Amino acid sequence: MSYPTFISMIKIFTDENECIKFLFDNNILYKPKECKICKANLSRDKKRFICVNKKCRKSVSIFKDSFFSKGHVKCNLTMMIGYFWLSKCNYYTIEKMTGHSPNTITDYMKFYRELVIDTLKDYEDKIGGKGIIVEIDESKFGRRKYHHDRVIDGVWIIGSIERIKQK
Numbered sequence: 001m002s003y004p005t006f007i008s009m010i011k012i013f014t015d016e017n018e019c020i021k022f023l024f025d026n027n028i029l030y031k032p033k034e035c036k037i038c039k040a041n042l043s044r045d046k047k048r049f050i051c052v053n054k055k056c057r058k059s060v061s062i063f064k065d066s067f068f069s070k071g072h073v074k075c076n077l078t079m080m081i082g083y084f085w086l087s088k089c090n091y092y093t094i095e096k097m098t099g100h101s102p103n104t105i106t107d108y109m110k111f112y113r114e115l116v117i118d119t120l121k122d123y124e125d126k127i128g129g130k131g132i133i134v135e136i137d138e139s140k141f142g143r144r145k146y147h148h149d150r151v152i153d154g155v156w157i158i159g160s161i162e163r164i165k166q167k
Contacts, residue, residue: 003086019076029062067115081108133163
């Protein structure tokens, strides 16, 4: 998987307004078309959409229904923590780079894992079926230090293939 370099993202990670602009430009945050109460237009004031109807004045956060609504950390720092997580930095490194507490880093790592799991759960295609053979195998890729017999740190890879009889 390829993702941008840290240097190319530095503006987004250090400036909350730049981050919000990036999130809107990439359709990560959505802009509601109209007020849900009175159907009037909305104007944006920093981190809120506000109904222009003086009788209504309903407001809603720009982060409503997004990943960013769950946290208490600014969106740019949330993105930075996520970037370090994708870069496989350890918790201590992320803590030192961002200045957040170990509990905050642990909470965000949990949020990111849940986000990935939720994305995977949405995949509903099934393999196999009547008359179809599915072969599944797993391997662990890692390296043993000094070739000693012990638990290997590494990554589990699971693969499968669907065998279909050719006619």
